[in-house]
Amino acid sequence: MYKIAVAGTGYVGLVAGVCFAEVGHQVTCVDIDENKVNVMKSGVSPIYEADLEELMQKNYAAGRIDYTTDYTSAYKEADAIFIGVGTPEQPDGSANLSYIATVARQIAESVVKDCLVVVKSTVPVGTNDKVEQFIQDFLVHDVKVEVVSNPEFLAQGSAVHDTLHAERIIIGTESKWAEELMQNIYEPFHLPVVSVNRRSAEMIKYASNDFLALKISYMNDIANLCELVGADIQDVARGMSFDNRIGSKFLNAGIGYGGSCFPKDTKALEYLARQNGYELKTVKAAIDVNKDQKTMLYKKARKRLITFNGLKVAVLGLTFKPGTDDLREAASLENVPLLLEQGADIYAFDPVGAENFARVYPEGKNGKGSITYVANIEHALEGANVCFIFTEWGEVRALTPETYKKTMRTPLVYDGRNIYNVEEMQESGIEYHSIGRKPARREAIKEAKHVELQIPRS
Numbered sequence: 283m284y285k286i287a288v289a290g291t292g293y294v295g296l297v298a299g300v301c302f303a304e305v306g307h308q309v310t311c312v313d314i315d316e317n318k319v320n321v322m323k324s325g326v327s328p329i330y331e332a333d334l335e336e337l338m339q340k341n342y343a344a345g346r347i348d349y350t351t352d353y354t355s356a357y358k359e360a361d362a363i364f365i366g367v368g369t370p371e372q373p374d375g376s377a378n379l380s381y382i383a384t385v386a387r388q389i390a391e392s393v394v395k396d397c398l399v400v401v402k403s404t405v406p407v408g409t410n411d412k413v414e415q416f417i418q419d420f421l422v423h424d425v426k427v428e429v430v431s432n433p434e435f436l437a438q439g440s441a442v443h444d445t446l447h448a449e450r451i452i453i454g455t456e457s458k459w460a461e462e463l464m465q466n467i468y469e470p471f472h473l474p475v476v477s478v479n480r481r482s483a484e485m486i487k488y489a490s491n492d493f494l495a496l497k498i499s500y501m502n503d504i505a506n507l508c509e510l511v512g513a514d515i516q517d518v519a520r521g522m523s524f525d526n527r528i529g530s531k532f533l534n535a536g537i538g539y540g541g542s543c544f545p546k547d548t549k550a551l552e553y554l555a556r557q558n559g560y561e562l563k564t565v566k567a568a569i570d571v572n573k574d575q576k577t578m579l580y581k582k583a584r585k586r587l588i589t590f591n592g593l594k595v596a597v598l599g600l601t602f603k604p605g606t607d608d609l610r611e612a613a614s615l616e617n618v619p620l621l622l623e624q625g626a627d628i629y630a631f632d633p634v635g636a637e638n639f640a641r642v643y644p645e646g647k648n649g650k651g652s653i654t655y656v657a658n659i660e661h662a663l664e665g666a667n668v669c670f671i672f673t674e675w676g677e678v679r680a681l682t683p684e685t686y687k688k689t690m691r692t693p694l695v696y697d698g699r700n701i702y703n704v705e706e707m708q709e710s711g712i713e714y715h716s717i718g719r720k721p722a723r724r725e726a727i728k729e730a731k732h733v734e735l736q737i738p739r740s
């Protein structure tokens with residue numbers, strides 16, 4: 283059992299802290315947000331994440347985890363301090379490291395015994411070297427502090443599961459002492475460990491996230507071409523998935539990737555390359571495709587309807603993916619303002635994200651349009667002229683073509699997540715637009731003008 287402190291109680295910090303407590307360590311979670319700390323102390327999770335609240339309550343009751351704003355007492359005698367504060371995107375695409383710098387200084391001023399500082403936040407290659415130097419510069423007591431890179435790979439919505447059953451633990455250090463301590467801390471998880479140097483560990487995180495972003499953008503690019511040539515991206519993805527070298531995951535075309543990480547981590551790596559005089563063309567392409575993809579359906583609908591003025595628009599799903607209340611870089615945030623600008627009366631449904639969305643777009647009149655939040659999905663569809671699907675929540679997947687047909691005034695559906703069967707929707711009389719799938723029959727029979735079959739002249 284080790285004494286562990288965690289700086290930052292967001293998706294990464296809080297989940298790490300709770301999981302360390304769950305395997306038997308003594309954990310203190312630190313946050314600068316006093317409200318958040320009080321909420322956590324009362325047994326309530328400040329984020330929507332499966333299984334988290336239950337484990338918080340269990341480990342708090344067992345005395346294995348506590349929450350505080352008092353970083354000095356939390357860091358003072360810790361064996362290891364894990365850093366999970368944000369590294370958000372700056373206007374030029376680079377990562378903002380000011381939260382990391384603040385924690386590093388707080389650690390340097392607090393520690394009174396040898397300890398490990400473990401950076402879980404996603405940081406540009408070379409940051410950990412700087413953090414170690416920074417801590418040395420501000421150390422108050424004569425103690426040994428080493429910095430290890432230990433990037434996190436959890437996905438929101440399954441954060442606890444992903445932590446307890448991680449596919450690998452990356453330990454980035456050149457120090458034997460640090461590596462051994464890290465191995466011991468992670469020992470109770472019984473997970474595969476990959477030990478590399480610090481800079482490689484930092485790069486593994488970006489290279490992994492950006493590869494996944496690239497995979498999505500690639501499928502979206504191919505999907506857009508499928509639409510033009512009469513192929514179906516879902517059949518194409520299925521056919522591709524049997525090849526083990528490609529794999530079956532992250533092949534879903536749709537309205538583009540969102541969330542707090544793929545958008546910022548692609549830009550940060552591209553920025554890092556640029557700073558080093560290198561053009562990272564693949565990642566740049568992923569970013570470009572994603573940018574266009576986000577408003578692809580809106581543009582299609584705009585062409586079809588000319589205007590949204592006075593139309594009732596059902597918006598199903600606001601979060602960047604199901605299983606989370608997080609809105610960061612969600613497709614809804616790009617499309618809702620466009621619809622409002624056009625005078626749409628939006629009726630939005632999201633099982634957990636509506637409250638957060640209402641903080642950005644309060645209920646009622648909004649510019650030329652308006653927005654109303656509904657708890658019942660059918661109320662969003664009732665009398666609607668058009669429907670947009672931005673998140674594939676179970677409630678949205680469960681809707682039948684009949685529900686759309688009988689509830690909407692004009693059954694016109696733009697599905698950004700490709701969740702329904704095209705034939706079933708069309709046969710039910712719904713004008714159904716999705717991404718990269720079988721086009722409406724009229725277009726499907728279009729001659730393949732781009733193909734020329736010619737027997738070579740001998």
Ligand SMILES: NC(=O)C1=CN([C@@H]2O[C@H](COP(=O)(O)OP(=O)(O)OC[C@H]3O[C@@H](n4cnc5c(N)ncnc54)[C@H](O)[C@@H]3O)[C@@H](O)[C@H]2O)C=CC1
Nearest residue numbers: 290291292293294312313314366367368369403404434438
């Ligand atoms: N959200 C995710 O799914 C994943 C995030 N990451 C990376 O982990 C890092 C953290 O991300 P999130 O957990 O999403 O961030 P978040 O924004 O949800 O949470 C950060 C927390 O740190 C707190 N904080 C700020 N300064 C502090 C200080 N000086 N001392 C203590 N607490 C402080 C904030 O109040 C906030 O509660 C980022 O670098 C991100 O790229 C990595 C893998 C997954």
Ligand SMILES: O=C(O)[C@H]1O[C@H](OP(=O)(O)OP(=O)(O)OC[C@H]2O[C@@H](n3ccc(=O)[nH]c3=O)[C@H](O)[C@@H]2O)[C@H](O)[C@@H](O)[C@@H]1O
Nearest residue numbers: 434435436437438532533534536538539540541543602603
């Ligand atoms: O660094 C991070 O923060 C994390 O980023 C992602 O996790 P997350 O953003 O929570 O969610 P994902 O499930 O990866 O989805 C991201 C976005 O891609 C989209 N997506 C995903 C898969 C797919 O096939 N198609 C697709 O459009 C989702 O809808 C969502 O908008 C990674 O999956 C995690 O491994 C990583 O730790």
